[in-house]
Amino acid sequence: MEVPADLEKEIDERITHYPVSKRSAVLPVLHALQHHFGYLSNEAVEWTAAKLELQPIKVLEVVTFYPGFRQSAPGKYHIRVCRTLSCAMAGSAELMESLCESAKIDRSSVSHHHPIAVSEDGQFSIEFAECLASCGFGPVCMVNDDFHEKVEDAGALLGKYRD
Amino acid sequence: MSDEGKPAVEMVDIQIDGKWHKVPKGTRMIEACRQAGVEVPHYCYHPKLTSPGNCRMCLVEMGMPARPRPGEDPPQPDEDGHLPISWMPRPVIACANTVAPNMGIRTESDLTHACRQGVMELLLINHPLDCPICDQAGECSLQEFSVEHGNGGSRFREQKVKKPKNVDIGPRIRLDDERCIMCSRCIRFTDEIADDPVLGFTDRGSHTTLTVHPGQQLANNYSLNTVDICPVGALTSNDFRFQMRVWFLKETESLCTSCGRGCNVTIGSREDKVFRMTPRENNDVNSAWMCDQGRLNFHYLASDLRLTDPLIRVDGKHEAATWAEAIRVSSEALGRCQPNEIALIASGRMTNEELFMARRLASVMKTEFVDIVPRNGEADDYLVAADKNPNTTGAKLILGIDEPGKALEEIRKGIAQGRIKALVVLQENLIDDAGFTAEELGKLDFVLHTYPLANPTADAADVVLPGAAFSEKRGSMINVTGRLQRLNRATDGPGQTLETWEIVRDLIQALGGGNGIYLVEDVFKQLAAEVSEFEGLSLSKIGSLGIPLVETGETVPLLAREQERIAKGIIVG
């Protein structure tokens, strides 16, 4: 893993925001790395630990705690389907199914530790997410940073992104 | 360490379960209860570690003197001078809170019972049905507290959460995540004591998993202490795993003899087989820990190489003999020698009593050539001492050796020149450990050798006597800091093994050097009479934790740090 010089510079700058303990900078550093690489590889964790003079396990603890951090590479378009109560009642499970079907994603290997499933062509990845804060308009999902409410036609939705 | 010189501690009055006690200010509530004889159940709390307060088992009810509302009269103290207590509606954890003046603690109320019951139920929800295969069964806090404080029956009807089992996290340790109750004792130990923080919780939530960082291992020399402090069977020792149920083990308080530190241990044995050694708390020697190396250094006790019978060389071959025969042959050979034709090489692994008998033997044999084999190695920054002999201090005191190993050279010279005709080697393997050669020993008319195991020196000896190993004898040793401590017998030696002091006694007797002594206590009595440092002592006076005997100037790095942390209030100690 090669961290580009400008990224490292940015990270170094962020660390300076926490003069008392470098440890507190772990979240911003991780965010920066995930933003750049798309996910946090083991090398990224170790790089962070070295950077912040921490043990790698302490960084890993943080990474595994927040669902926002990904430990494996997502697809080009990462879909998050809300499964919290009102979306669930509005059919988020069905939405997940149809999205998987149309994006050709096999979710059978998904587990607690690896919630993300990636399509064969690497275009799409998908995972369940908790409340996306639009409970009145379920089912709701996000594709990368785009927000979609009352999603009914999965194929149409994906069609907008498909290359 | 002693309390002298410390500033007087301020004492506060607190009420525990309706009775008033005085405890030092700043004491943790859980410790205050312990001092009052009330045991508060706990998992995560350990006095040698910081208190994260995450298991919630030690919840107690707390109360403080009621403050009068504006306009109200202040409450009146009762005849003993205590103010009435107003109890808080919610429980607090006893492990992380300290006492305050006039504080009230209730450990046996309906609320605390309900709390413990609830905590137990939650802990057991995802616990696997592993008791039949779990090594911890029998010394498992989960089992104990479940019966003491938990429900009698299970209400759980769902699927249990699956986590990794039988995980290899280090060369000596196996992890079972399903059994882990997330008390984090092991993590704190590796962070705070062993300075090797490789453990951590990932996937916090209902899937919290204890793990080592990918690619790392829990491999430090103190890793097995995590197994001891694990309140459940999540961490198990590869060495002890599945060997024996703890309820069969006989526990004997003794010492580790792998280095000069003399860590206090408990030997777990069943039917003359040692199954494990665990550290025994002694805040003047080893705190509550010991190194893995010393802990596992007992397997040779059951080795096939153990000598079980006295051997006499007949026509170049060793043949089994009776003790009487072996002693007779030895005393006749030694009796033929003139003064200073015999050299006596004792061992820093012998107990004081054995060394004292060796000293007697030297004077009966009229020899000035007496020495032990020095053993020096690396010290670490925790417990391991550089001196690998457990009783060098004792040997120096009793045999009067200033510099161990100095006389060895002279003895070798004497052998080469033929001045020394016989050699008595007690509990030392000269060829492997002191650089002697078989040819050298071959020059001697007579070599007597005692040792627990077969070894090259034994091959070269004329009479080989099976000597007891450390778990098979009673006696005392003095560690590198000059502390006199006691060894106890956990097992009987195999075959006809005898303790070295008994062998030497028989030899002395056969050489016409005085009557027999039949108890190791008597040996110590005579030692105390002859060696001034031991004056007024007896084996029983040493006690299970030992007593400081001489000043050597050595310190224990791990203890020094512990004192520091106690002084800072980080741990209780």
Place this chain on the structure above:
Amino acid sequence: MAIVVKRPKLKWWEQLYLPGIIKGLGITLRHFFKSVGGSGSVTMQYPEEKWNDHLPEHYRGAPALVTDEQDRERCVSCQLCEFICPPRAITIIPEEIPSDDQWAKVEKRPKKFEIDMIRCIYCGLCEEVCPEQAIYLRKDYSITGLTRGEMVHDKEKLYEIGGKRVGLVNKWNELK
């Protein structure tokens, strides 16, 4: 309320011994003819006739280990039976199941499991305390041997006696 037992007062002719004797002879004669007639004898002709048919469901015969439908040896050597056994007849040495074994997840099994049948008192406590339904007292009461050694049942012998037992709880199939 106590009753005083009645003591017979013998008539003069009964004092002559003969009436009592003749009465006794009558009873024995009746039994004699019943036996000769073939209906009286209660003896069981042992090797040909055996108790087996009479044994109740919970008969406490020889203790033995059982395997389940999947041929898994049920004993995980928890050693509770060894602990509870009043005459200390059971000796177990546990071992780890190798990782390539089908049942590696069970982790533990007995390397040695011996019951000294000379010591065994057939009390059934081992069966009672077994948390794995692995040891059962079987309907096997004629345990013989020519040497003491033969009377120590080792693991093979115990499984041979115990055989396969179906209908037990298979908690190791991911149920626990």
Place this chain on the structure above:
Amino acid sequence: MSTSTQEIEAPDPAAKIARSAAAIAEYQQTTEDLVGEKLVLNMGPSHPATHGVLRLILELDGEVITKAEPDVGFLHRGDEKIAENMQYNQFVPYTDRLDYLAPLANNVAYALAVEKLMGWELPARGKAIRVICCEMARISAHLLGLGAYAMDVGAMTVFLYTFQQRETVYNLSEQLTGARFTTSYTRVGGQIRDLPAGFLESLAKFCDEFLICLDEVDKLLTRNKIFLDRTKDVGVISKEDAIAWGLSGPNLRGSGVDHDVRKANPYLDYERYDFEIPVGEYGDSFDRYLVRMEEMRQSVSILRQVMADLPDGPINVVDAKQRLPQKEGVLMKMEELIHHFILVTEGLDAPEGEVYFGAENPKGELGFYINSKGGGVPYRLKIRAPSFVNLSILPHVLPGHMMSDVVVILGSLDFVMGECDR
């Protein structure tokens, strides 16, 4: 005391006892001066009439005993010491081997003693089952006592007849407990299982057949002059002596003392059942025989009452913290598994304290004294073994009798060395 007395011989039992005592005294006095050597005869420890391993050191003048000294302990196994290293439930199999003719009754007595320590009381059905156990055991033990008694006086066939009935009792106990002899049926707070299907029918059938057999034995012995000659006025124990020597059970009642723990200090709801306590009048061997015969009849009556009115419901004390959980729970439930483990490895959590419980066993009052310092193992456990106490009267009762009377007296005292020596 009520009953018709028309068949009762000899108007004044006290006078008769005094007469026989005087005769012994006189004999001893008159023979004291005679020149002659006395013969010391070792009867036992392996002797057919000593029912095990009792040794009697008899001093004989001709065939007449002048001094008798029982020597016990040949079957000593240190049960009481063993108990100090055994959990309460682990000790149950050892109680089988006390009075090994009535293991079921021993099991019950022991369980009741520990339950007294625990402060537990069984549900009604559990108690009724235990009554069945006790009375079956009583019948079985008395049958053997009777058979052996008859065999000692030469009537071998009676022994076989009573053994046939005992065989049936064994079959019943096998059906109930899984073992014929070493029943180990009870646990503290219950028993290992409920009555099996068909048990009550078998028991009812046994009660009927057993009475027929008892009548036969009655005919073979009770009015047989030879048997009467052998047993009447032999081994007379007066009321006062019986009390002074601490006899219990049929031997005490044979001497006319109306004492039965089941009536005097009812346990297991014995007060619910209507039964009589037979007592003797003269305290001789024949009375003891008659008392046992009647006790068996009373036992049958009790058994019939229990069967007629057997309560439903649980048979065991329910206490999740103190009683082994159900097997199904142990296999599939965490709490149950843990409790199972702790209960097996640590045993009951008994309170501190001491209790004594005595039960009316076939041989007399079997008492367990338990001194507990808390925890799963008794600190001390002592057994009041009725046979041991009953045998203590031998040096008093044997002198003056003939050598042949020894077997009769031993037979009539009906002791078991397993219990005496424990």
Place this chain on the structure above:
Amino acid sequence: MDWTFLVISVVKIIGLVFLTILPMVAYSVWAERRVSAAIQDRVGPNRVGFAGLLQPMADGLKFILKEDLTPGHVRKFYYWLAPALTMVPALLTCAVLPFGSRMFGEKMVIADLDVGPLFVFAIASLSVYGIVLAGWASNSKYPFFGGVRSTSQMISYEISLGLSIVPLLMIFGTLNLGEIVQYQAKNGWTLLPLWGEGLSLQGMLLAIPMLISFVIFTTSVFAETNRLPFDLPECETELVAGYHTEYSSMKFALFFLGEYAAMIIGSGLAVTLFLGGWSLPFGWLAPDSTTAEVPWWHGLIHIGVFFAKVIAFILFFIWVRWSLPRFRYDQLMRLGWVFFFEIAVANVVLTAVIMMFFK
């Protein structure tokens, strides 16, 4: 020397003693076990041969093969002598028992003595020496007791035994057992006077003293042969095994055989004296006199009848043994001396009176 006599005697001795009595001894043991088993609702030995009929052979083989142990503390000579002394008299007495009428002109008795009953008593009383010697030579307390008891018991009961047959001798007027049987064959058995002279008033009246005689005689035979209820000398529940406690193997077997042989001879004597010996009832096939020739098949039937009666009597012995308790030593002595002795004497008088006044 009369060779013919010698040869015939040897044939009779071998035929009766070795081919009949000894097997009968063996099989009476078998019968004892089978009958007692039947009485006690058991099966008894049924494994060796059909219905266990070869069991006696197996037992015999076992006795021979068992280690013959002579304890160190015994008086060896007498210890060895005792079993022989028990066995031999029992077999000797059968010399005078008429086990049949005549065959091929020969009387079916080994020695046709004119003092038959006296000979029997004389020899039978010798067997007490065997028991006394066994008890004494064993040099052990239980056998000693057994020996002492049996001595007094046998001596006591010999008196009533002797007295009990005096009335018979008064009636028969002869001491030759062959003639006694011949008389009964013609004139009704002692206990069954239903034909010939027996039908006379005197004959019928005499049945009363004869019955008394029979009871005393039988009881005394029980006592003489140490059978329950008079088995005090061995009495296993008191004296372990009485006089033969210290014996094993074949020496023990000899005691055992002696006891059963005595029982057979006792039965033979009882049959001869009271049940008409070899004769059939109602004078069927009865020869005219002791010297009259009878067809060989008559002789054969008579032999059969004799042994049938003996066997029935042995079964009676067995039956009694398994039905009764035993006496105590003093009770037994009292019974013998105070009861049977007086009755036997009175019975003699009674018989004499009947014979005198009811001619």
